[in-house]
Amino acid sequence: MSQTFIIDGKTVPFEEGETIIQAATRAGVFIPHLCYHPEFKPHGSCKLCTVKVNGRQTASCTMRAMAGMVVESETEEINAERRALTQMLFVEGNHFCPSCEQSGNCQLQATAYHLGMMSPHYDHFFPNRPVDASHPEVLLDFNRCILCSLCVRASRDVDGKNVFALSGRGIGTHLIVNAKSGQLADTNFTLADKAAQVCPVGVILKKRKGFAVPIGERKYDKAPIGAPISEPATTEGR
Numbered sequence: 001m002s003q004t005f006i007i008d009g010k011t012v013p014f015e016e017g018e019t020i021i022q023a024a025t026r027a028g029v030f031i032p033h034l035c036y037h038p039e040f041k042p043h044g045s046c047k048l049c050t051v052k053v054n055g056r057q058t059a060s061c062t063m064r065a066m067a068g069m070v071v072e073s074e075t076e077e078i079n080a081e082r083r084a085l086t087q088m089l090f091v092e093g094n095h096f097c098p099s100c101e102q103s104g105n106c107q108l109q110a111t112a113y114h115l116g117m118m119s120p121h122y123d124h125f126f127p128n129r130p131v132d133a134s135h136p137e138v139l140l141d142f143n144r145c146i147l148c149s150l151c152v153r154a155s156r157d158v159d160g161k162n163v164f165a166l167s168g169r170g171i172g173t174h175l176i177v178n179a180k181s182g183q184l185a186d187t188n189f190t191l192a193d194k195a196a197q198v199c200p201v202g203v204i205l206k207k208r209k210g211f212a213v214p215i216g217e218r219k220y221d222k223a224p225i226g227a228p229i230s231e232p233a234t235t236e237g238r
Contacts, residue, residue: 003067006069007020032115035061043153048085082111107200110219111225138184154194154197
């Protein structure tokens with residue numbers, strides 16, 4: 001028999017070893033996140049999945065569920081903090097949603113809508129990062145990277161290729177391609193790689209496919225992120 005905990009007044013069952021976000025997602029309770037992916041070991045870097053457990057803040061992707069715990073997620077206090085983090089991500093990179101190929105499929109954009117983000121609030125950094133068009137099938141726009149490390153973990157842990165890595169420290173941290181030239185064309189990266197499928201924003205783009213699905217008919221155009229889940233979720237962002 002499953003044990004249970006409470007999240008925002010709802011009783012959620014969990015299995016031994018499950019994290020809060022795993023149990024919540026299975027129960028149809030959405031917790032905002034960007035660096036979490038159900039197929040990878042939790043990273044806990046984006047902090048959007050932060051909740052309060054018995055009055056103390058913790059990342060729901062790393063905190064194991066325990067019987068009887070009381071979890072707060074959808075509160076104004078917590079969502080205000082999530083909104084501030086999302087605003088920081090927008091100004092740190094170049095995220096121009098109306099002209100972006102990923103508009104409507106972007107998890108960052110969808111999360112901003114979910115949290116009621118109406119403006120970036122902070123001053124824009126306007127970074128001038130490189131764009132790598134060397135690969136015949138993929139374009140990399142580093143200006144949009146939010147350092148979630150999903151492509152890094154996917155390439156390393158699933159594809160076994162280590163195509164991507166994070167370099168630098170602090171505000172200087174940035175995504176790189178693990179090749180002497182720094183160019184994606186000089187790696188064994190392919191569109192079949194898991195790393196090609198997991199970017200929550202618009203860094204890894206399939207060439208000649210950007211607007212194959214019209215804006216207005218894309219994933220989050222049809223249903224906003226966090227919309228009620230009728231069946232247990234198995235895909236990222238649901």
